[in-house]
Amino acid sequence: MNSSVIIFPGSNCDRDMDVALKKFGFKNKMVWHDDDKLPKSDLIVLPGGFSYGDYLRCGSIAGKSKIIQSVIDFANSGGLVLGICNGFQILTETGLLKGVLQQNKNIEFICKNIFIKINNGENKFFENIDKDVLELHIAHNEGNYFCTEDELKSLEDNNQIAAYYCGSDGKIDEKSNPNGAIKNIAGIFNEKKNILGMMPHPERMIDKSLSGEDGSIFFENLLKNLK
Amino acid sequence: MKIKVIVTLKSGVLDPQGKAIQQTLNGMGFANVKDVRQGKYFDIDIDESDEQKAKHSAEEICKKLLANQVIEDFKII
Numbered sequence: 001m002n003s004s005v006i007i008f009p010g011s012n013c014d015r016d017m018d019v020a021l022k023k024f025g026f027k028n029k030m031v032w033h034d035d036d037k038l039p040k041s042d043l044i045v046l047p048g049g050f051s052y053g054d055y056l057r058c059g060s061i062a063g064k065s066k067i068i069q070s071v072i073d074f075a076n077s078g079g080l081v082l083g084i085c086n087g088f089q090i091l092t093e094t095g096l097l098k099g100v101l102q103q104n105k106n107i108e109f110i111c112k113n114i115f116i117k118i119n120n121g122e123n124k125f126f127e128n129i130d131k132d133v134l135e136l137h138i139a140h141n142e143g144n145y146f147c148t149e150d151e152l153k154s155l156e157d158n159n160q161i162a163a164y165y166c167g168s169d170g171k172i173d174e175k176s177n178p179n180g181a182i183k184n185i186a187g188i189f190n191e192k193k194n195i196l197g198m199m200p201h202p203e204r205m206i207d208k209s210l211s212g213e214d215g216s217i218f219f220e221n222l223l224k225n226l227k
Numbered sequence: 228m229k230i231k232v233i234v235t236l237k238s239g240v241l242d243p244q245g246k247a248i249q250q251t252l253n254g255m256g257f258a259n260v261k262d263v264r265q266g267k268y269f270d271i272d273i274d275e276s277d278e279q280k281a282k283h284s285a286e287e288i289c290k291k292l293l294a295n296q297v298i299e300d301f302k303i304i
Binding site: 056057060064092093099100102103104105106107144146147148151180 | 240292298
């Protein structure tokens with residue numbers, strides 16, 4: 001399976017994502033934001049970081065970069081697109097995903113492990129995944145997901161909520177919401193479920209001795225689903 | 228011609244920075260400050276002498292980049 005990770009000025013999880021994808025068997029290529037064509041890919045990843053220094057709004061400048069039109073075309077033709085953290089912010093800014101990531105409710109940069117509960121397993125990202133509660137890492141200042149009431153209703157009606165922040169037992173409550181995100185939303189899909197944006201970083205949880213291995217479960221399963 | 232744009236959060240959208248500023252002002256003794264909403268201000272120089280055309284460009288600029296209309300409103304002044 002071929003994957004591509006887009007690098008923007010200020011991306012800082014691009015290499016981690018490259019390491020993770022290769023570890024689980026993807027043939028990954030790095031693509032510069034100023035290119036206009038994507039290599040042949042089964043998966044495009046927009047990595048975490050601080051593209052363009054988060055100027056204007058997080059992800060807004062990257063959302064207008066040269067490569068983005070190819071990413072939009074790829075996504076609209078059904079291609080699989082994954083946006084992690086800043087990648088999620090970029091996806092909302094391009095309009096590929098609904099809503100917006102606002103500043104965390106408590107105005108603090110949050111860097112810690114959290115748990116997410118996978119809400120929808122009928123898609124390439126989470127189908128047949130062994131665990132539905134994963135321990136992943138978050139590191140962000142703007143992860144407070146917000147959308148209008150109408151948008152929230154349509155996300156819920158179309159089963160587009162990918163994952164919720166939860167406790168280690170899978171319980172979704174206010175206590176386990178790290179950033180004030182509406183309804184504890186940690187990640188969402190587009191209507192067709194071929195685009196996933198989420199704040200938690202699976203690429204940071206792929207090594208037992210360094211962190212944890214719940215990210216490994218995500219990548220192994222994703223590769224299996226794509227084969 | 229010079230165009231000024233103000234981008235503000237829509238009413239009802241949480242503004243934690245505005246809230247923190249308000250609480251700080253209250254703590255400094257400005258007890259009468261009830262609410263603060265933080266926004267952004269842009270000075271844009273558009274190479275256009277026709278005011279209507281310049282304002283039209285500015286509107287497109289706001290819609291396409293400067294404001295995220297999910298949470299923000301803009302005002303061209």
